[in-house]
Structure formats: structure tokens, C-alpha cells
Amino acid sequence: MTSSAIAVSGLRKAYGDKVVLDGIDFEVAEGSVFSMLGPNGAGKTTTVNVLATLLKADAGTVRVAGHDVATATKQVRASIGVTGQFAALDDLLTGRENLQLMADLKRTPSGDRTVSQLLERFDLGESADKMAATYSGGMRRKLDLAMTLVGRPQIIFLDEPTTGLDPRSRRTMWGIVRDLVVNGTTIFLTTQYLDEADELSDRIVVLDQGHLVAQGAPEELKRQVPGTHVRLRFADLDDLDTAARILPGATRDDQELALRVPGEGDSKSLRAILDRLDEHMINAQEFSVHTPDLDDVFLALTGHASTKEEAK
Template identity: 85%
Template structure:
């Protein structure tokens, strides 16, 4: 069991009479990726700001790296790095100068060596001495994350780090996140891209209207949503007809010769289904299990799809 990098209990934050966070609880294990999902306005950025000591909570207890964010702000800030929704880089400086400035501010020993290492790691060596105003969106985001890593923080908050990036740049960022976690860094990720959370997160929490409506691994959340089914493809219509008669509750596609059978996806259920086909000497040419994806989970829990959220 990994130790806790972040522990949140009863966290509340309101603006006037509007509760943005209404008593949320969660823990993040050290050396893992924890993803917070939710529609726009659900309270994701507010949560990050409280955990990163940028905003004071109204109630609750928040421990980051073992320190209370309210009473040990200095210790928390020494242990974390934050990359916000928009790249916090200086357009008038070069990439190297941005990193050097951050190293100076954090009083990092051997700053030049650290800067050179980060430029190499993020594939920014060739553009290191160009002003950031000439950088692409993907390069700016990589530089922003590189600046966050100056000082080697134990916990990193990534607040929608790949918004607006093309698919190639997004996957590059995913690779960097995986490398960080492999080295023992804890990553707290908020994102509107459900594929991103599915690819990266060890655990996911879904926030809606200030409350956590679900927590678990990606697979655990998917299993909570009905819709798992076995997909069978047959050689001809006669076999499809026979299979449809014996497998009650199935839906069929005559054109594709496919039968979809509701199932919980567990081995015992699958074995029973195949045994029934064998009893009637029916052979399925293709057999696969399909489960709901995170978009189905998001829709079921919040009443909205991820596409609707991103389109706003």
C-alpha cells in the first residue's frame, strides 16, 4: 500500500451563497496519477487552487505531502509544482531564460545543469534560445511543464494541461507524465479529455456541482454503468437465427450477422454463454466483450457527455 501524498476531508468552499465545493473527501496515493473529472464549473480548478495553497478553504482538512495547507503553506509549496490551464511563460524571454529564471527563483543548485537537462528532456534544445513568442502551443505547454519541474517537486498539479493541443502534442505530454510517475512523482490531473484520464489515471474522481459523485479506478467506474455486452459474429443467417432464439434478451444485426448479448463480463457468465452455444452446436466466428467507456460513465454521472463539455 502506497503512502498518501494528498488527503482531503470535508473540503468546502463557497462564494457568497453558492457552494463551489460541498464537503468533498478523497486521498491520492504517492507515486500515482489521480484524475479529477467534471463539467465546466464543477469545482475542479477551485480544488486545485486550494490544494496548491492559492486559495483558502472555508472548511475541511487538506494535507499535501503530509502538511496542512492552511498552517504549513511554506512546506506545502516547497513540495509541489503547478501547471495551470494556460502556459505561465514569459513571451519576451527565450525558453532557456524562462527556465533559468525559475531556477534562480527557487535557488536551485547547479541551475545551468538543471536547465540543460530539462531542455533535453522536453526536446526543446533547438528552440532554447528563441523567444517564447515564436513557440507553438505544444512547445509552450512543454516549456511550462519543464518550468514546473525545476526543483524536482514531489507532487505536481496539472490543471487541464493539454487543452488546445493537437493529438501528437497531447500524446507527447502523456509520455512525459508517465515518465514522471515512474520516477516516483505524484500527479494530480484535471482534464476534460476522458481518453486522457483513461490512459493516465490510476484513480479517478468525478466532481459535479461541488460534490464527488464517484471514485475508483477507470475499470471500476466503467463496471458501474450498465451496457456491458458480448458481441458474437456468425457465418450465416441460420446460425444467427438459432443463437438469437436461445440467447434471450439479445439484440441482432442481420446485415452484419452480429448478436449482442447483455452480460456482466465475468468469466463465469462468459463460460455459461459459450456452453449454451456448444449445446446447440453453434459456432461464433468472432467473440468479444464490450464495456462502457468513460464517456458513458461521465454521461451517467453528470447528465452530460465530454463532447458537450469541451464544446462550451
């Protein structure tokens, strides 16, 4: 049975009359990627701050790496790494010097060897002796994560690790995250990109107004939201008219000569639609099956469309 890297029960936090977290419960399995999603003001940052011992909870119990965050703060901090949205680098130092500084602060045994290994691991060897101020956005994010790994933390909190990165750099970071998990590290991810959560996460929780409104694997969450449909496109308006008449519940788009037909998306329901068209000698030039994605889940569960703004 998989052990829990993080266990949260009845977590509550309020600021005056404003309740930010209203008794939430969740667990994070060791060696997994766990994502927390939610609109602005949902309580995600407050949750992370409590787990990282930066903020005290008003009620509830929180255990991180087996330690109580309230009574074993030192042990928790020794077990975690935190990478914020903005790279915490000293631009006046080189990449190597930034890593060496972190190794010195953490009193890492064989610090020079650790620094060299991390530079190689993150493909920063050629730029190691250049000022961090000259690094691209992707290089800065990689160096920042490398600095987090100096102390070999069991659990890493990643706050929007790919914000502002180009698609190639984003995928590079995804590969790094996967490698970390393969090697046993637990990742707690907050992200504004729902495709990123879908791509990386073993489990997702959705937080809204201080409450957990859903949790599960990405595919489980997507199955909870209706909206699977078949999209058909026709050659002319006559075929579209006939198809709209014989397929109940369909929604038409005259400009695109397309029809959206609700369905389960499985082979049986798709065959029934195509057989119905054949009965009336109608040919669909194109058809495709569309299923809900995490954007649909986010909107359905929180009442807010996902944005590219900072979702805290």
C-alpha cells in the same frame, strides 16, 4: 504503507447561496497519478485552487505535502508546482531564457545546470535558443512543464495538460508524466480526455455538483457500471432472426446483421452463448466482448455525457 501527499477532509466552499464543494474527502498517495473528473461546474477548479493555496476553504482541513494549506501556506507553495491549461510562457524569450527566468525567480542553486538538464530531459535542446513564439503546441506544453519542475516540486497539479495536442504529442506528455512518477513526484491531474485518465491514473475521483460520487482505481470504477456485452455478427437475416430468438435479452441491429447480448464478459458466459448457437447450427461470422469504459462511468455517475469542452 504509502504516505499521503494530499489529505482532504470535509472540504467545503460556497459563494453566497451556491455551494460549490459540499464536504468532500479524499487522499492522494505519494508518487502516484490522481485524477479528478467531473462535468462543467462540478467544483474541480475550486478544489485545485484550494489545494494550491489560491483560495481559502470555508470549512474542512487540507494538508498538502504534510502542511496545512491554511496555516503553512509558504511551505505548501514551496512543495508544489502548477501547470495550467494554457502554457505560461514569455513568447519574447527563448526556451532557455524562459527556464533561466524561472530559475532566477526561485533562486535555484546551480541554475544554469538545472536549465541545461531540463532542456535535455524534455528534448528541447535543439530549440533552446529559439523564441518560444515559434514553438509548436507540444513544445510549448513541454517547456511549460519543464518550468514547473525548476524548483523540483514534490507535487504537481496538471490542468488538462494535453488539450489541443496531436496524438503523438499527447503520448509524449504521457511518457513524461510516467517518468515523473517513477522518480517520486505526485501528479494531481484534471483532464477532459477520459482515455487519458484511464491510461495514467492510479486512482480517480468523480466530482459532481460539489459531491464526490465515486472514487477508486479505473478498473474498479468500470466494474461498477453495467453494460458488458457480447457483439455477434451474422452472414444473413435468417441467422440473425434465429439467434435473436434463442438468446434472451439480446438487442438486434438489422442493418449490421448484429446482435448485442448482455453478459459478464468472462469465458464461461461467452462459452454458453456460443454453445447455444451451436445447438441451432448457427455460425457467428464475428464476435467481440465489449466492457464499459470511463465514458460509460462518467455518464452513469453524473448524468452528463463527457465532452471535449473544458470540464471545470
